[in-house]
Amino acid sequence: MISFHFDRSDPLNWLILALVAILVIVQVWLTVRNESLTAQRKTVRLVLNVLLSLILLGYVLQPTWTRSTNSTHALLAGNEVPDTFRQKISDSLNLREVITPRTFNGDRFDSVTLVGQDFSPELLSRLSRQAVRWVPYHTPDQVQAIHWKGIVQKGEMQQVSGTIQSAKKQRIKLMYARQTLDSVDVPEGLSPFTLQFPAFTLGRTETELVLNQTTLDTIRFFVRPMKPLAYQFILGTPDFESKTLADWLGKNGNSVQITATLSKDVSNRLTINRASAKPDVIITDPSNAANAVVKRAVADGKAVLFINLTNPEADCRLINQALGSRLQVRKVSNEPLLPVVDGLNALPYALSPVPIQTDIPGYPVAIQQTTGKIGVSLLNETFPLKLSGDSLAYNRVWSAILARLQPSSINSAEIDAPVFAGVRAEIRVNNLPKRPPTARLSNDTVALTYSPINALSAEGRFVESRTGWFPILDSLATYVDGNSFPTIAKSQLVRAYTEAHATDQTGRIIAAWQTENRLPNWAWLLLFVACLTSLWVEPKLGS
Template sequence: MIAFDFNWSEPLNLVLILFLILLGSGQIWLLLRSSGPDISKQKMGIRIALNLLLWLTVAGFVLQPIFRSIVLSGKVMIAGKDVPSKEIKRIQDSLHIREVFSEGNLKGKSFDTLTLVGQDFSPAFFSDLSQQITTSVIINRIPYFSDHVIQSISWNGIIRKGQVQRIIGSVNSSDAQWAKVKFGNQTLDSVKLEKGNQTFDLSFPVFTEKRTKVDLYLGDDHQETIQFFARPLPPLTFQIILDNPDFESRSLATWLGNRGNSVEISTNLSKDIRSKLTLNKTGTPDVIITDPKNASNAEVKKALATGKSILFINLSNGSSDITSINSALGTKFQIKKISNEEALPVIGELSKLPFDFGKSNGYMTVSKYPVAVEKTTGKVAVSLLNETFPTLLNGDSISYGNIWTSVIAAIHPAYQSNVEVNSPVYKGFKTDLKFNNLINNPVSMVLGADTLHLNYSAINKQSADVSFIPSESSWLKLSDDSEINITDSLDFNDYYKSKIVDQFVKSRLQLQVELNDVVKVSDQALQHLNESRIPDWIWFLTFVLCFSALWLEPKFN
C-alpha cells in the first residue's frame, strides 16, 4: 500500500501540484519543439524517458510516498535514560524482544506490544507516543531503579497527634545498612536493611502539631523530607479508679492534666467511703483508667456500655488478671508466658511482665509497646508495662510522653470529622480523600480555592470520599485544623517519574477497556501498518543521476 505525506488541503500545496503539471507539459513541449528531422525516433524516445524520469523524481520528492504493509514487528522495547545498556540487553534477552528503540526513532514503526523499561523519559514522550500508536497496542512496563534510590514510599498525610505515623517504602540496598527517620538530631525509629531489594516500615508516635517535617535516611545519606500535618488531639476527661493510687498513677494523672485533659482520681478509702481529686474541670469520663481488681466495677461496666474506653494498668499476675478482665467485660484477650524472669526489657529502662499477647484478629496491639486494644461497645485496653514513671524521673520526658501518647491515641474514642490521605500527594495526579464520622453531613468540602463535592457511602451515612487532581504544589487548607501538602517532582524524584509511567500505562489500559467493543468491530481498521520512507540520500543520488544522464545524453551519437 502506498500513501503520500502530502496535505492536499493546503493552498500552497495545490500550487505545487499545478507547477508539476506545467513542468511536465513544458518538458514535452520543449522536447518536441527542439527535435529536428535528423533526430531518430530511438534518440527521441531516450530523451523523453530521461525527462519523464526527472519529472517523476521531482514529483516523488514533493509528494513523499510512504510504503505501508500489514507486517507486525511483534514486541519492541523503549528504555529510559536511567537504564544502563547492560540491563537493557539482559531484559531484551529474557523477554525475547527483537528490537529496542530510543524515544526519537519510534515514528513509523509497527508493533503489537510495547515494553517501557525504567522511568526517565522526556516530558513530551508520552503525549507523542499516544499519537503514534493505536489503542490496540499492549503496553507493559518494567521499573528500574539504581541502588540506594527509594522505589516506593507512603505515609499518612494527615494524622492526629499521638497516633502512630507509619512510613512504608522499598529500596534496592547496595549493602547492609540502616533506614532511619529523624526529627532534628533525634532518631524516631530505625530498621536494618540487608543487601538487595528491601522493604522498610518505620513508625513513631506523632508528638507535634500542625505542619511537621521529619527526615528519611539510608545509612548516613539523607534521602528526602517527609512532610505531614498533625491535627491536635482533642482533650478528654479521664477517671482513675484505684484502691491505692501509687506514684505511677499520680505521675500519669499529672502528665494528662498538664496537657489540657480533665482528670479525676477516685480512691476507695474504706467501704462506702471514697475520695476524689480533680485536675482541671471534670465531667462524664471519656476514659477510665483502672486495674484488674476493678474489672467488675459498676462504673467501669456502665462506661463501657455507653461506648467509653477502659484502660487496665498495674497488672501483677498476667494470666489471672487477663481472665478476670475477660470474664467481667466479655473480652477475648490471650497472653502467653515467654520467660521465667520477673520482668523483660522493652525500650531503654522500660520493662514489662514476662508475657506476650497471642495473635488474634479480635484485638490490635500498640506499635512498640505491650498494650492490646479490643473494640466492643467501647474500647478495652490492657497494658503489660511495669512502672513507667522512672523514665520521667530520669529526665526522659520525651520517651515518657511517647509511651502514653501512643496508648491514649489507641484508646481515644472515635474522633469527629476524620480525614485520611495517602502521601506523597503530587501535583497533577489523582488523589483520594476519605472522610468518616462527619458532623452534619456536609455536601462539600473546601480545599484551598477548590470546592470538592463529597460522595457518601450507602452503608455508612457519616463516611464519604472524594477524588481531586491538585493543580499547584503547596500546603492547601482543608479545614480549620487540617492541611494537605501537595508536592512536585522535587520530592522523591525517581518515585515521581515512576508514577508518571504508571499513570500512562493505566490510562492506556482504561482506554482499551472502554473502547473494547469498538476495537472488535473495526479490527481491520486498527491493523498495524509498517511504514517505510525513501531516505534523503536516495533522493539526492537520484537527482544527481537524472541530471547527469540529461547532460551526457547529447554527447553520445
C-alpha cells in the same frame, strides 16, 4: 504499488520535466552525432546519460511505495533506563525494535511496552491507539514506592512504608531535627522497609528520609491535637505509676480525677483541672474490673485501660469475666522482666492476637473494641523515665497508648500520602453528623460519596494542580507534592495511563498496517554523485 508525489498544479514542476526531457534529447543527439566514438562507447555514454536523466526525473517525482505488514509491537524505553537493562527486557520479550521517546512514531505500532518512568504526559497521550504494558525500572538507591498517613492525631503511630532499590546493605532512617525517629537495615536489591514513630508534634510536620548519610526526600504530614478528655483513675492504693501519669495528663490540658481506696469505707479523691461528671477514659488495675463505675463506662461506649498487672493470665481472666472481653496472654520467658524500648521493661508475657484487638506498635499494649474500648498494658513501670529526665520517651509511650483510647473526632479526615500535583487522590472523612454533600479543600470543594455501611463516613476524589500546604475541613491540612519523590510521581503518572489504556488482547484480530516508504535524500545524492562520476571518468578511459 508505486505512486508519485507530483503536483500538477505547480508550473515549476512542469518546467523541470521539460528541462529534463530537453536534456535527454540533447545528450542523445550529441552522442549519436559524435563520429569519433565507437559503437560500444556510444552505447555506454547513452546509458549513462539516460540514467542521469532518470535519476533527475525520479528526484522530481519522488516515487513512493506502500508495504502491508502485520501489527507490530515495540519497546519504548525512558531516558533514564540504561542500555543493559533495555537490552535485557528486549531480549526477554523477543522484541526486535527498541525506540526512544524522541524517535517514537505512533502510526507504526499497535502495541507498546514502556520501560522506565521518564515519560512526559504529551508522549503518553499519543499512546491512545496502542495497547500499553509497563515495566518499571528501579534506579539504585532510590525509593520506588512509599506510603504514609497524610493526617495523624498526636500520639498516633505514624508509619512510613515503601520499597527501595538498594545498591548494598545499608541503613534507612527517619530523622527530625537531627534526631533519629526510627531506622532499619535494608539488604542489597529491591527491598521493602517500614519505619514508625508516634506523632509528637502539632500541625504541619516535616521529617527527613535518610539513606546512610544521604537525604532521599522529605516526609510531610499534618498532626491534629488530641482533644482534651476527662480521665478518672480508680486505684486500690496510690502508687507512683498512676500519680506520675495523672500529673502528666493534667499538664497536657486534660481533666483528671483520682479516686483511691485508703481503707474500708475510706477513700480519697483528688481532682486536677476541672473534671466533668462522666469520664471519657478510666485508668485502673485488674482488681477493679468488676467495679460498677468501670462496667458502666464500658456499657456507655467509653474506654478503660488496665495497668499495674501482676499476674497477666489471672488478671486477663478476671477482666474477661467482668467486661466480656477476649484478652489472651501467653508466657514467652522465664525472666521476671523483659526489655522493650526506651529503657522500659515489661512482664514476660505476650498478648495473643484477636480479631477485635488492636496492638500498639512497639509496646506490649492492646486495645479490644467491645461495646467500649478495653485496653491492657503489660508494661512494668514507666515513671522511672520521667524521674530520669527522659520526658521525650515518656511522652512518646503514653501518647501512643492513649491515642488509641480517644473517642472518634468530629469531622476527622484521612488522606494517603504522598499526594502529587496533577494525580488523583482520595480523601476519607469520618463522623460527619450533618452529612454535607461536599468537603472543602482549599478554595475548592470535593464531592463526597457516603458509605452504605456507615452513614457518617464518606470519601471523595480530587486532583490538585498546585503544590504546597492546603487546608482541609477548616482545621486540618494536607501537602501536595510537586518535586518530592520524582521517581514515584512519574511512576504514578505512567501507572494511571497504563491502567486507562489496559485492554484484553485475547482474541484480538490483528489488523494489517500500510506503511509508506520512499528513497531518502542521502540515497538520491549518492546516485547523483555516482552517475556524474561515471560520466566524468568514461571519456578518460577511452582516450
